[in-house]
Amino acid sequence: MSINDKLLRTRFVVDSGTPHISVDTALCEGCSEKPCLIACPVECYQEQSNGVVFSWENCVECxxxxxxxxxGAVNWNYPRGGFGVCFRYG
Ligand code: SF4
Ligand code: SF4
Structure with a gap:
């Protein structure tokens, strides 16, 4: 089963306005390898002209x-109860 097929069975309950992860992008400016760009399975990290941009809505909490x-730029927490990702739906 492909990652896309698996993600189709995944449900997200987004806690709007309350990100469970925040990234200190000032630290990203001095990061040469930027492993987050290839390590995140759902591409929450993107490199744009103004630097690394993070979006948390599709995070699968891996x-x-x-x-x-x-x-140490990533401040990571689980979402609040009732929010976040639910696996094996559908
Ligand atoms: S989040 Fe971490 S790994 Fe990704 S660019 Fe920023 S400092 Fe580098
Ligand atoms: S915890 Fe979320 S943002 Fe971080 S790598 Fe996993 S899916 Fe991507």
Missing amino acids: GTCRIVCPR
Whole structure:
């Protein structure tokens, strides 16, 4: 089963306005490898002309970005109860 097929069975309850992850993008400016860009399975991290941009709405809470970030820029928490990702729907 492809990652896209798996994601189609995934339900998100977005806690609008309350990100469970925040990124100190000032630290990203000095990050040469930027492993988050390839490590996040759902591409929450994107490199744009003004630097790394993070969006949390599709996060599957794998925790990879917290581990691979070499500069401690990722402030990671689980979403509040009742919010976040639910696997194996559909
Ligand atoms: S790995 Fe960490 S410091 Fe580097 S670009 Fe990604 S979030 Fe920023
Ligand atoms: S926890 Fe996983 S899915 Fe969520 S932003 Fe980090 S790497 Fe991406």
